[in-house]
Amino acid sequence: xxxxxxxxxxxxxxxxxxCIVGGGAAGISIARxxxxxxxxxxxxxxxxxxxxxxxxxxxxxxxxxxxxxxxSRAGYDxxxxxxxxxxxxxxxxxxxxxxxxxxxxxxxATRDWVPRSGWPVTRELMDPWxxxxxxxxxxxxxxxxxxxxxxxxxxxxxxxxxxxxVTRLFHWSPxxxxxxxxxxxxxxxxxxxxxLEANVLRLAxxxxxxxxxxAEVQIEDGPRIQVRAKRFVxxxxxxxxxxxxxxxxxxxxxVGRFFMEHPHVSHVGQIVILDQQGTKGLxxxxxxxxxxxxxxxxxxxxxxxxxxxxxxxxSLAFCLQLRDRKKEKLNKVGKALLEVxxxxxxxxxxxxxxxKTPYGGRLFARGEQVPNPDSRVTLTDETDRxxxxxxxxxxxxxxxxxxxxxxxxxxxxxxxxxxxxGRVRIKLKSPDEWPKTRGGDHHLGTTRMAAxxxxxxxxxxxKVHGIDNLxxxxxxxxxxxxxxxxxxxxxxxxxxxxxHLKGLP
Amino acid sequence: MSTRxxxxxxxxxxxxxxxxxxxxxxxxxxxxxxxxADVAALLPEGAATVGKAWKKLDGDDDDPGTALFDDLAAAxxxxxxxxALGAGLRRLILDDFAQRRTAEVKxxxxxxxxxxxxxxxx
Ligand SMILES: Cc1cc2nc3c(=O)[nH]c(=O)nc-3n(C[C@H](O)[C@H](O)[C@H](O)COP(=O)(O)OP(=O)(O)OC[C@H]3O[C@@H](n4cnc5c(N)ncnc54)[C@H](O)[C@@H]3O)c2cc1C
Numbered sequence: 281x282x283x284x285x286x287x288x289x290x291x292x293x294x295x296x297x298x299c300i301v302g303g304g305a306a307g308i309s310i311a312r313x314x315x316x317x318x319x320x321x322x323x324x325x326x327x328x329x330x331x332x333x334x335x336x337x338x339x340x341x342x343x344x345x346x347x348x349x350x351x352s353r354a355g356y357d358x359x360x361x362x363x364x365x366x367x368x369x370x371x372x373x374x375x376x377x378x379x380x381x382x383x384x385x386x387x388x389a390t391r392d393w394v395p396r397s398g399w400p401v402t403r404e405l406m407d408p409w410x411x412x413x414x415x416x417x418x419x420x421x422x423x424x425x426x427x428x429x430x431x432x433x434x435x436x437x438x439x440x441x442x443x444x445x446v447t448r449l450f451h452w453s454p455x456x457x458x459x460x461x462x463x464x465x466x467x468x469x470x471x472x473x474x475x476l477e478a479n480v481l482r483l484a485x486x487x488x489x490x491x492x493x494x495a496e497v498q499i500e501d502g503p504r505i506q507v508r509a510k511r512f513v514x515x516x517x518x519x520x521x522x523x524x525x526x527x528x529x530x531x532x533x534x535v536g537r538f539f540m541e542h543p544h545v546s547h548v549g550q551i552v553i554l555d556q557q558g559t560k561g562l563x564x565x566x567x568x569x570x571x572x573x574x575x576x577x578x579x580x581x582x583x584x585x586x587x588x589x590x591x592x593x594x595s596l597a598f599c600l601q602l603r604d605r606k607k608e609k610l611n612k613v614g615k616a617l618l619e620v621x622x623x624x625x626x627x628x629x630x631x632x633x634x635x636k637t638p639y640g641g642r643l644f645a646r647g648e649q650v651p652n653p654d655s656r657v658t659l660t661d662e663t664d665r666x667x668x669x670x671x672x673x674x675x676x677x678x679x680x681x682x683x684x685x686x687x688x689x690x691x692x693x694x695x696x697x698x699x700x701x702g703r704v705r706i707k708l709k710s711p712d713e714w715p716k717t718r719g720g721d722h723h724l725g726t727t728r729m730a731a732x733x734x735x736x737x738x739x740x741x742x743k744v745h746g747i748d749n750l751x752x753x754x755x756x757x758x759x760x761x762x763x764x765x766x767x768x769x770x771x772x773x774x775x776x777x778x779x780h781l782k783g784l785p
Numbered sequence: 786m787s788t789r790x791x792x793x794x795x796x797x798x799x800x801x802x803x804x805x806x807x808x809x810x811x812x813x814x815x816x817x818x819x820x821x822a823d824v825a826a827l828l829p830e831g832a833a834t835v836g837k838a839w840k841k842l843d844g845d846d847d848d849p850g851t852a853l854f855d856d857l858a859a860a861x862x863x864x865x866x867x868x869a870l871g872a873g874l875r876r877l878i879l880d881d882f883a884q885r886r887t888a889e890v891k892x893x894x895x896x897x898x899x900x901x902x903x904x905x906x907x
Contacts, residue, residue: 549892589888613891616831620903623829660856693894697882 282467283475290503291332294473296322297487297780298781299509300496301480301524302516304371306753306774308458309416313778322507323466324497326516329459334500335367338479338664341671346655347714347752361673364721365517366663369476370459372517372721373767378455379580380419380768382410385596386587387762393594396538396651400731400740407771409779413771416462419451423648440734441469444589445695448599450580450764477502479666483512483750491748492530496566498666510607511781514755516722517773522756523671525737531727531744533606536657538728540649540761541675541719545708546602548645548715549689550608553702554621554638557600574578585688596681597605597648598688599763610705617703645689646720648761649681657726677714686711722766727756743775749753753777820864821850836907839890839900849904853877856881856898874902 298314300307303325341361365372372545383403410744414421421541456462466472477500483492494508514521522536582599590596610618621638649655655676659669686708693704708715730736735746738757744750753774755766836849846852857864860875880897881887888900 464845472793486840504841605850613836615892616834619831620899623832625852690894694882694885694887697887697896698879700879704894706894707873707892 281473283469283473285475285477285499288475288499288503288505291505292503293494293506293508294322296320296486296507296509298322298511298513299324299496299507300513300515301483302326302454302514302520302754303369303370303438303459303466304515304754305373305458305769306474306515306518307377307513308370308462309413309771309774310515310778310781311466311472311474312416312462313775314782315472316466317471317782318781319471321469321472321776322509323474324495324507325369325474325476327366327477328465329369330771331366331368331374335477338361338666338668339365339367339454339520342666343672343675344674344677345393346674347717360601360719361519362559362717363669364723365519368459369463370457373456373458375767376453376455376767378417379450379765380417380453381450382406382422382772383762383764383765383769384587386520387495387597387760387764391591393591394650394760396730396735400505401729402750406769406776409772409776412775416456416458416771416775417453418456419453419768420730422449422451424634430598442695442699444586446584446586447581450582452580453767460542461636462646466527475499478505480516481527482522483524483530483666484516485528485530485747489530489673490746492750493680503673505636508750509749511749511751511784513751513753513777513781518726519671519673520727520755520758521658521754522751522766523659525727525744526657526659527668530747530750531737532733532746534653534735536726537653537655538651538736538756539655539657539675539722539726540651540722541647542682542722542763542765543647543677543685543717544720545605545645545685545715545717547642547707548642548685549693549707550610550614550705551602551641551643551696551702552610552614552617553641554700560715567689571775582763583692585691589691593685593687593691596650596684597761598684599646600692601644601646603642603644608642609638614640614705619625636739638702639715643692646763647685647688648763650678651725651760652676652678653700653730655725662708669692675719679712682714683711685715690758720765722761724755724758724761727752729757729759741780742773742782750775751781791796799894817854817864821854821905824902825850828903828906833907834902835890836903836905837896839888839895840862840904840907842888846901846904849901853898853901874898878902882901 297319300310300323303323314321327757336691343358343360366374385403388399388403466474479498481496481498484494485492492512494506497505514524525531525535582601584599617719618638658672660672662670664670689706696702698706727737729738738744738752742751755770798904809853863869877898878896881898886897888897
């Protein structure tokens with residue numbers, strides 16, 4: 281039920297079994313899963329049902345991007361902290377794009393060449409919740425990968441996977457706007473009290489800081505209240521989760537550390553596509569998929585480096601997409617390749633099989649970064665209008681992250697060459713200079729999951745180490761990031777947490 | 786060999802489109818130097834651009850043509866046989882990528898053998 285905040289008074293205390301802070305993808309997933317159960321739930325959402333500047337400005341903060349240790353460079357986008365998330369019911373899903381894919385089994389595993397890799401949960405363990413999460417993000421079942429073209433209405437992908445490169449599928453959520461799509465089940469549930477414009481200022485702990493006693497809440501233009509609960513779930517997004525724990529002085533020294541993004545290099549390279557087979561495969565994977573999306577289709581493929589390749593070359597998760605075609609501006613050698621290509625392509629073959637003119641396209645890369653304790657969210661001395669210190673994000677990228685982009689791109693170039701699909705131009709500078717890199721508005725790792733409390737903030741059940749009744753939900757718990765966008769995994773983890781909470785006494 | 790199409794299909798032949806057809810006219814005989822010259826003359830214009838850019842790189846061969854044809858010979862390719870020459874070059878180029886014999890020419894990752902082939906025209 282939706283609580284009318286005018287009925288609340290200063291100093292009033294509400295009681296609940298579970299208090300959820302933040303009504304975005306994670307918070308709504310949990311509230312919906314707990315709806316119509318015996319648990320008394322309070323869902324506190326800082327914004328309303330619609331966006332307002334007053335709420336959004338509470339997200340303002342500082343940003344620095346550090347491309348190499350020791351060389352601080354002002355952020356690529358100083359507004360990132362404020363702009364990369366939305367502060368109203370439904371959270372950032374109010375404008376997400378809807379790309380969904382689970383993390384790979386290898387993303388959960390310990391990889392000895394990736395410091396601090398390895399989750400205390402496996403993909404196999406997560407699979408039942410991934411299956412349930414499909415309903416929330418409204419996507420079909422994941423079929424076999426490298427099978428984009430398996431459906432009879434779609435052309436076959438002709439690019440065979442090999443030992444180094446594999447094809448992986450994403451599904452597109454419509455995209456589900458959680459705040460609209462799942463509002464009613466939450467509002468209708470008699471056991472869920474939804475309080476809008478309820479800004480949580482701080483979580484108060486017991487003296488020994490081993491449990492949270494209550495949340496202090498400032499209702500917008502209204503009273504200050506408290507919510508006391510048996511258990512608290514913080515689901516305010518990857519930056520705000522850390523900020524709230526830092527403001528509350530809870531969770532220990534790892535809070536805010538290990539911030540990760542998916543480094544996106546949108547001009548990582550170009551491709552001259554020579555082979556008809558490759559042309560079909562590549563275009564199906566992106567352009568036909570886009571057409572498909574407009575026609576209600578739901579999937580798209582990317583190329584990724586295989587687990588075996590990553591292990592052999594000590595590289596990180598990485599995927600590549602083909603973007604523009606035909607319009608792509610090529611350099612002199614690129615243009616020459618358009619002429620030479622068909623000759624080389626047709627050597628010793630039946631020319632009749634290659635009716636297509638070669639063309640150039642742009643390659644777009646998305647990678648993983650190594651969890652790094654110095655890449656972190658801290659608090660500034662400046663405060664917002666509620667008197668709370670703002671977030672400062674120092675997103676730090678390291679040498680291994682850059683090296684991995686180079687290694688992976690070289691593998692793609694060889695793969696496209698050795699399969700005869702085309703020729704790749706790698707548009708990276710020297711191995712120690714970062715290309716123009718941005719994030720995907722994915723805020724990961726700031727309350728990371730680790731079995732060992734010295735290596736993270738939460739345990740395998742998303743419970744904060746050392747605090748009996750405090751849980752974190754969202755991508756802040758990611759131990760590593762893979763290449764897949766996070767929300768599908770956020771939702772699966774949230775559903776798993778809800779099941780865990782339901783089972784507690 | 787009656788028609789170009791028959792030639793290409795039947796022999797799974799030569800150097801593709803124009804090049805393949807023209808080599809038919811060469812008669813397929815002659816010494817390696819002549820074959821190199823024939824190949825060079827038949828490469829499309831862009832080959833010279835690629836070849837020149839590659840030649841500017843450190844570490845290119847002094848005599849790319851010889852290096853290329855040595856590799857073909859080492860692979861047991863009879864370069865005086867058009868069909869074998871086309872297929873041999875193709876194999877060499879694909880293998881280069883698989884075996885990391887590549888060069889970065891103005892950012893483009895190319896097979897060393899295709900660079901040598903283009904250098905014949907440069
Ligand atoms: C442009 C864009 C495109 C994206 N596209 C994709 C995509 O294609 N695929 C994908 O997987 N992900 C995508 N994302 C990321 C995705 O939106 C997030 O991963 C997801 O929304 C995170 O869910 P969350 O519940 O953790 O946080 P949010 O959805 O951000 O929700 C947090 C909620 O907490 C509330 N809140 C914050 N502080 C307080 C407080 N102190 N008190 C009370 N309430 C509070 C906020 O108002 C908000 O409702 C995209 C993001 C952006 C910006």
